[in-house]
Amino acid sequence: MSELPPDLPRLRTLETYLRLQLARVEQQIRHLEDQSRTQKPSPAPVPPAWLAEYDISAQHRLFQIHTGDCRMAGHRVKPIDEAAARRGVVEAGACQFCRPDTALGVLE
Numbered sequence: 387m388s389e390l391p392p393d394l395p396r397l398r399t400l401e402t403y404l405r406l407q408l409a410r411v412e413q414q415i416r417h418l419e420d421q422s423r424t425q426k427p428s429p430a431p432v433p434p435a436w437l438a439e440y441d442i443s444a445q446h447r448l449f450q451i452h453t454g455d456c457r458m459a460g461h462r463v464k465p466i467d468e469a470a471a472r473r474g475v476v477e478a479g480a481c482q483f484c485r486p487d488t489a490l491g492v493l494e
């Protein structure tokens with residue numbers, strides 16, 4: 387026994403109603419999909435592992451080594467790899483705040 391109306395006019399009315407409902411649901415799905423696409427937070431930039439800081443002299447001598455996320459690092463820095471950080475700690479010294487020598491296992 388079907389719960390649907392037996393006559394064509396009422397079936398057509400029901401069909402129209404369901405099409406409108408489906409269109410609204412599809413519209414809402416697209417709306418939410420657009421929203422989640424635009425709201426997706428971009429991943430935070432990964433700080434470099436190590437930073438070399440240079441002094442203010444004209445020669446830009448190596449001043450000290452920092453960990454990549456050290457807030458004490460100045461503006462005269464450039465990212466370096468671990469081998470360069472080890473050499474830099476030995477040659478110039480380590481920042482006293484972030485202690486890259488400890489992180490690198492290098493004793494001055």
Ligand SMILES: [Zn+2]
Pocket residue numbers: 451452453456457458459481482483484485
């Ligand atoms: Zn530092």
